[in-house]
Amino acid sequence: MRIRSHSPLLILAMSCGVFLAAFAASLAFGARSIPVATLWQALTAFDPGDPLHGVLRGLRLQRALSGAICGAALAGAGVIMQGLTRNPLADPGLMGVNAGAALAVVAVLWSFGPQDVPAIALAAIIGAGLSAAAVWALAGGQEASDNRALTIRLPLAGTAISSLCLSMVAAVVLLNTETRDLYRFWMVGSLGQATFDTLTRLLPVFAAGVALALAAARGLDALALGHDVAAGLGARPARAAAAALLAVTLLSGGSVALAGPLGFVGLIIPHLVRGLTGSATGLTLVAALPLGAAMVLACDTLGRVAARPSEIAIGLVLAVIGGPAFMVLLSRVLRPAT
C-alpha cells in the first residue's frame, strides 16, 4: 500500500477526525479538567446552575472556536503562499506579516486611542498586506530566476522588514504607556481574550479569504507549470496571483486581528498535508484547514496544561515548536542542491 493511493475522501475524513479530537481536548483540558460526559451534557443540555457548564459555555467554547478558526486560516494562508511562491518555506509569519500587522495596530492605537474590534482588525489586515507586499518586492519575487534563490531571499527579506517594523513598534510602545497597555494584551499571540463578539465580526473576513483561496487554487496549479503554459491552458496568471495575495492577506490578517501574531502553522501544516495529498493545491487546501485548526487547538491546550493553573500563550508554544521545525524543513529543502 502506498500512501498516495489514499482517496481524497479518506484524507478529508482523517483530518476532520483529528480536528474533532483536538477540539474536544481543548474543551476538556485546562486549569481544571472536565469529564467527557459533562462536556457532552453542557453542549446538548445546558444547565446554567452548574459551574462547569458555565466555564465551558462561557470561556472554553469561544476560545476553542477562535483557535480553530485562526488555525484553519493560517494553514490556508500557508498553502496558498507556498503555492504562489513555489517556495516550501513561505509562511505568513516569516514573510513579515505579523510584524506589519503589529505596527499598523500600534499606529492606530497610538493615534486614535482605544479602538473597536473592526478598526483594529482592519488596521491589522492592511498592515499585514503591506508588509507581505514589501517582503515579496524586496526579495524580487516576480523576477526570481529559480526557487532556490527565493528560498534564500524570502526569510532574509522577512527578517529585514520585520525588524524594521518591530523596532518602530518598540519605540512607540515604550514612549507611550497607554498604547503599551493596550498593545501588551495583543502582542504575545493568545486566545485568552477572544470573544464571541470579535469572532462573529471577523467571520466575514475569514469566509471571504477561504472563498478567494479556493478560487485561486486551480490557477496556482496552472501557474506551477510556468507562466506561458498557464496562459496557454486558459488560466489568467495575473488574476490568480492577485486573488492568492488577497486571500493570504485576509486570512493571516484576520487571524492576527483575532489572536495576535501566531507563527509557523502556515509553514508546518501544508508540508504535513502535502505528504498525503500530493501537489494539487485545492485538495491540500481543503485538508489543511481542519489540520491547521487541530494544531492550534493542540498547542493551546498544551500551553494551558503545561503551566497549570496559569498558561503559556499559544504564540510562544508555536514558536518553540516551529523554530526547530523550520530548521528540519530547511535541511530537506536545501539538500538536493548542495
Added chain:
Amino acid sequence: MRMTVAICALLALAALSLAAGRIWLGPNALWDGLIAGPNGDFLIWELRLPRVVAGLSIGAGLGLSGAVFQSLLRNPLASPDIVGITQGAAFGGVALQLAGGAAMAGAAAGGLLTMALIFSLSLSRSGGIDPQRLVLYGIGCGITCSAGLNIMIIRAGDAAAGQAMAWLAGSLNSIGWPEAALAAGVTATLGLGLAGSERVLDRIELGDDLARAWGIRLRAWRPALATGAALLASAMVAVAGPLAFVAFVSGPVARRLGRGGPNLIGTALTGAALVTLSDMAARALAPSALLPAGIYTAMIGAPWLIYILTRRIRTGQL
C-alpha cells in the same frame, strides 16, 4: 592619517555624549566636572562616564565580532546577530540568571553552543562551510531561542521579568562602573587578539583554496576565530543585552570608509561610534522615556539590511 581623524571624531562624539542628557552640560561645566575627579562630580563620573566607556567598548566588541564572522564566512549576512548567536547568548544568560547563576557564564555557553550548532549543520561534504545554509540555519536558531526566552520571561516573577525585558531591548540604562569595566576588559583582551588576526582573515576571504596556498591552516584558524568572536559577542550581550544590528552594520561600513579588506580597527571604531551615538540619542531625544539604545541601533541597522539585500539581488549574488 585617516585613522587619526577617525579617532579624534570618536573622542569628540564621546565628549558630546558625556554632555548630553536630561541636563545638558556646556564645555566649561564638562571640563570642570572631569577635572574635579571621581569624588567631585556625581553626574559625570558615576552616571555618564561608565555609560560612555561601556558604549565604546560594547560597540567595538560587537563590531569586531561581526566583522570576524563576516570575513570568515565571506558573507556580509553572517554576523552573530543575524545568525542567532546573540539570541543564543541572551537565552543562556537569562536562563542561568533566573536559576541563580552568573549571566555572563550562561551567555558565553549559549553563544558558543549556538555557534557550534549552526557551523556543524552547515558543514559541506568537502569540509568547507556553506555560508548561505549557515545564515538560514542561524535564523531558525534565533527564532527558537527568542521564543524560549519569551517563555522564561513570562514564567518568571514580575520583578525579574521587568529586568529581563529592559535588558532584552539592548540598553545601557543600568550600566555602572563594574559593568563598564567588564565590557572594556573583555573587549580589550579578546578584541586585540582578533584584531591581530586581520592578515589571516584577509587571506581567508580569498577563498579556502587560496588561503591554504598562502599557508593558512584553516582547520585551526577557523574554529579559533569563530570561538573568539562568538565569546566576544556573548560577553557584550551579557552586559548590555542584544543591541540589534551593531555587529551586522559596523564591518561593512568600515570597509567602505577604509581601503577595503577586513579593516578590523576601523570596524571597532565604527561600532563604538554607533553605540555611543545610539545611547546618546536614547538619553537626549526622549529623556523622560529613556528608550533602550537597541531601538536606535535597529532603526539604523534594518534599513542597512534592506540595502544590502537589494544590492546583492540586483548584482546576482544572492
